[in-house]
Amino acid sequence: MIIVAGLYISHRVSDKKIFFYHQMPRWSTVIELPFHSIKLSNLMIIVIVSSGAAFLPFVLQQELFITNSFIVFCVLFSLINATLEELIWRGMLLSSLVKFVSVSYALAVTSIGFGLLHLIIGIPFILCLFFSVGGLFYGVMVLKTNSIYPSIIFHIVINIGMVLSGFIL
Secondary structure, three states, X not given: OHHHHHHHHHXXXXXXXXXXXXXXXXXXXXXXXXXXXXXXXXXXXXXXXXXXXXXXXXXXXXXXXXXHHHHHHHHHHHHHHHHHHHHHHHHHHHHHHHHHOOHHHXXXXXXXXXXXXXXXXXXXXXXXXXXXXXXXXXXXXXXXXXXXXXXXXXXXXXXXXXXXXXXOO
């Protein structure tokens, strides 16, 4: 709430609007990166499949008792958490910082902040650094597609994997 209040005040003072990157992505868009270019729809498939594969060994180690309440928790947690975190970190903070500082600095601040925020809920520091890398990936995707929706989808997939693997319960 402090972050949102600070953003609201700064935008009221500077008379600038918050841009949430709320437009739908063009799935045929080619994402140009320094080392590669790929169509957004292909990237989505690769990230979803590779994320699932990365979590699969952890999921298989769990003795999951799949109940209706577990499925509801998994889906609701993943949808709500991913959407809110992306709206705050990439929608509000990244879009605000890009107006006032360089894109690189805005990406660094929001990515590191996103990762370190997870320390509050007891996630070990080393994992928080990996979350920062994830935040960097999400931020680049938002800026490259001018849409927050691909990062929300990626984030939902990661959250589902974390719940099913027992990292979040």
